[in-house]
Amino acid sequence: MVELLPLSEIEPQAVEQLLDAAFGADRFARTAYRIREGLAALPALSFALCEGGALVGTIQCWPVMHRAAGGTATPLVMVGPVAVRPDLQRGGHGRTLMAHMLAAAETGADGALMMIGDPEYYGRFFGFTADATAAWDLPGPFEKRRLLARAVNGHGLPTSAGMIGPR
Secondary structure, eight states: OEEEEEGGGSOHHHHHHHHHHHHOGGGGGSHHHHHHTTOOOOGGGOEEEEETTEEEEEEEEEEEEEEETTSOEEEEEEEEEEEEOGGGTTSSHHHHHHHHHHHHHHHHOSSEEEEESOHHHHHHHHOOBSTTOTTEEOSSOOOGGGEEEEOBTTBOOOOSOEEEEEO
């Protein structure tokens, strides 16, 4: 039986072990980790997927900000990581987590969504694009084509140049 739960109901060490298995222990060197360093995940948009009582996947969302050069600050929600146990990847668990988070974001997100991810996958299945992000910058290396965003819950996307960082 597959069960979606608030991530807050899962032991943090189990989440960390899943993330290590899915992304490797060197995951902390990634730019996405720099952006969300010191932040707490948003409880209303972060979920766990359990099957037979075992943790098989997680999705986390984070409160970030787009800060334009002119001083305008726009709240955003950073999506990710989306992690699935390696032996169960490609089984639809990631899609289930994303769909559940997007449904929650439609009424509960306090900003548009952004992520660093595969545009072919996240664009095709979930409507994320790089259309608004061309002038955005991150505090570390990244591929421009992989910086994606999606309007949600009435929140538009900034298109001006700006840096993404924690709120």
